[in-house]
Every structure is written in C-alpha cells, then in structure tokens.
Amino acid sequence: MKLSADLKAFEERIGHQFADPALLVRAVTHASMSSANRDDNQRLEFLGDRVLGLVMAEALLALDTGATEGQLAPRFNALVRKETCADVAREIDLGKVLKLGRSEMISGGLRKLALLGDAIEAVIAAVYLDGGFDVAKALVLRLWGARIDTVEEDARDAKTALQEWAQARKLAPPQYVQTNRSGPDHAPVFTIEARLENGKQARATAPSKRAAEQEAASTLLRQLENNT
Structure with a gap:
C-alpha cells in the first residue's frame, strides 16, 4: 500500500516510517468512515490506551523511585487523560490526516477532545504493532516530552x-x-x-x-x- 503525501508527512512528524502502511491508514480512520472494505480505528484505540498506560507507569516509576501509589496515581491520570492525549494530537497535527464521515465533520469532530484523544491512542497502537513495544515506547516518550517531567504541576484535581x-x-x-x-x-x-x-x-x-x-x-x- 502506498501512503498519500499527507500521511507520509505525518510519518515524518511522528518519527516512524511504517513497514505496514495499512496500520497507519486504519489508525486515522474514524468509525464514521468505516465500511465493509475499510476498517476503523476503534480496536486500535483499545490497544493503544493500554500501551500508553504501561509506558507512562514505567516512566513515572523511573522518574520518582520513592513515590507512593497515592502520589503516582494522579500523575498517571494527568498524563493519560483525554485532554492530554488531545493536546499531543494537536501538536503533531493529527487532525489533518484523520478520515471522518461527513456527519462527524459537520458536527466539528476535529475539535472534539475524545475523538483526538482516541486517535492518538490508535496511532500508538499502530506503531506498537508495526515496530514492537520499544519503538512505541520511544514514540510516546518523544511525543509527551516535558509533560512527564513536569507532571506534578498538572496532577492536581x-x-x-x-x-x-x-x-x-x-x-x-x-x-x-x-x-x-x-x-x-x-x-x-x-x-x-x-x-x-x-x-x-x-x-x-x-x-x-x-x-x-x-x-x-x-x-x-x-x-x-x-x-x-
């Protein structure tokens, strides 16, 4: 499968070239665009959420070896919540390559936190399936960047x-x-x-x-x- 110019540019933005381009296409295809011949990204969202969670749990444990579970939980929640995921999605201009159905576009789908957050999770899962956990971990750490080091400031309820x-x-x-x-x-x-x-x-x-x-x-x- 040959990727469009927009998707090739997106690969450059996230720093991962897909061995299986079909995974990326599925990751950016919303359920409103699914059909008998086109898979959507819902299953990838499910997997990506778990990959993201594991990466963040590992990162937080390494960052503060003396933190209790009570201290780690709000930090973890701040890093994986939909708002944070949506912010990351905006930074890499994920909305530009998302494939949405007409009704979702009309209702402002590209501005919805949940939709953007789910989509970045799908991209994480696609990278995980394409390159393995270490590659997906490196992607997440790169995209989340300084948020991990400064998470204490964002962990307040x-x-x-x-x-x-x-x-x-x-x-x-x-x-x-x-x-x-x-x-x-x-x-x-x-x-x-x-x-x-x-x-x-x-x-x-x-x-x-x-x-x-x-x-x-x-x-x-x-x-x-x-x-x-």
Missing part, C-alpha cells in the same frame, strides 16, 4: 483547583451543566459546561460525565490563568 480559585475570590462554587449527550447507549459522549458566578465558562466533551467535568474545569482554569 482540576475541579478542586477551580473551586479553590472561586473560593479565594469569594465566588460561589463552580456549576457543571450537561449541555449535550450523543452516541449510542453503550458508548455515550457527554458535553459539560463549567460555569462560574462571574460569567466565565468553558465546555468539554468526553466519554463520561466525570471526565468531561474535569476537562471543562481544566480548560476554564487555563483560560483564567492566561487572562491574569
């Missing part, structure tokens, strides 16, 4: 941090409002809006309400920090 921000300014606690739910019952997608009494708000989409609330709180915190 975003909802708690946002509530503390509001309390320090004598504002009411943040509110979390579900503005949309889509997808089938077995795989729902929630859109949650975090709102502050001063009118500031931010929205996030994730496969669970809890994850969407955390991502919305984190997004709002970043906006507030940037404004100050």
Whole structure:
C-alpha cells in the first residue's frame, strides 16, 4: 500500500516510517468512515490506551523511585487523560490526516477532545504493532516530552483547583451543566459546561460525565490563568 503525501508527512512528524502502511491508514480512520472494505480505528484505540498506560507507569516509576501509589496515581491520570492525549494530537497535527464521515465533520469532530484523544491512542497502537513495544515506547516518550517531567504541576484535581480559585475570590462554587449527550447507549459522549458566578465558562466533551467535568474545569482554569 502506498501512503498519500499527507500521511507520509505525518510519518515524518511522528518519527516512524511504517513497514505496514495499512496500520497507519486504519489508525486515522474514524468509525464514521468505516465500511465493509475499510476498517476503523476503534480496536486500535483499545490497544493503544493500554500501551500508553504501561509506558507512562514505567516512566513515572523511573522518574520518582520513592513515590507512593497515592502520589503516582494522579500523575498517571494527568498524563493519560483525554485532554492530554488531545493536546499531543494537536501538536503533531493529527487532525489533518484523520478520515471522518461527513456527519462527524459537520458536527466539528476535529475539535472534539475524545475523538483526538482516541486517535492518538490508535496511532500508538499502530506503531506498537508495526515496530514492537520499544519503538512505541520511544514514540510516546518523544511525543509527551516535558509533560512527564513536569507532571506534578498538572496532577492536581482540576475541579478542586477551580473551586479553590472561586473560593479565594469569594465566588460561589463552580456549576457543571450537561449541555449535550450523543452516541449510542453503550458508548455515550457527554458535553459539560463549567460555569462560574462571574460569567466565565468553558465546555468539554468526553466519554463520561466525570471526565468531561474535569476537562471543562481544566480548560476554564487555563483560560483564567492566561487572562491574569
């Protein structure tokens, strides 16, 4: 199989040339584009999530040999959460090569945290199947880069941090409002809006309400920090 120019450029961006190009094509094919003759990336997402988790668990143990499980868990969650995965996906311009169905494109699929996060996990799995664990590990460590060394700064619970921000300014606690739910019952997608009494708000989409609330709180915190 011969890759398109966009996918060849993507290989250069991630630093891995596929021996089996079909794996990369499948990794960037969303379920909305699947057909009898085209596999989507859902199974790869499942595998990539596990590969990413193992790489990050190993990296955190090596980084702080004296850390307890209670200290490691929030750091791990900060590194593998969908928001972080989506940020990495944006940095390598993964959205440029994603294959989405028309309805998903119209609904703004390329801006969805869950979709981008799932796609980078699929790419990780494709690299793992193509080159083995050590190659996939090197890819993850390269793409996540300084995030691993500075993870302590990102490991705070975003909802708690946002509530503390509001309390320090004598504002009411943040509110979390579900503005949309889509997808089938077995795989729902929630859109949650975090709102502050001063009118500031931010929205996030994730496969669970809890994850969407955390991502919305984190997004709002970043906006507030940037404004100050």
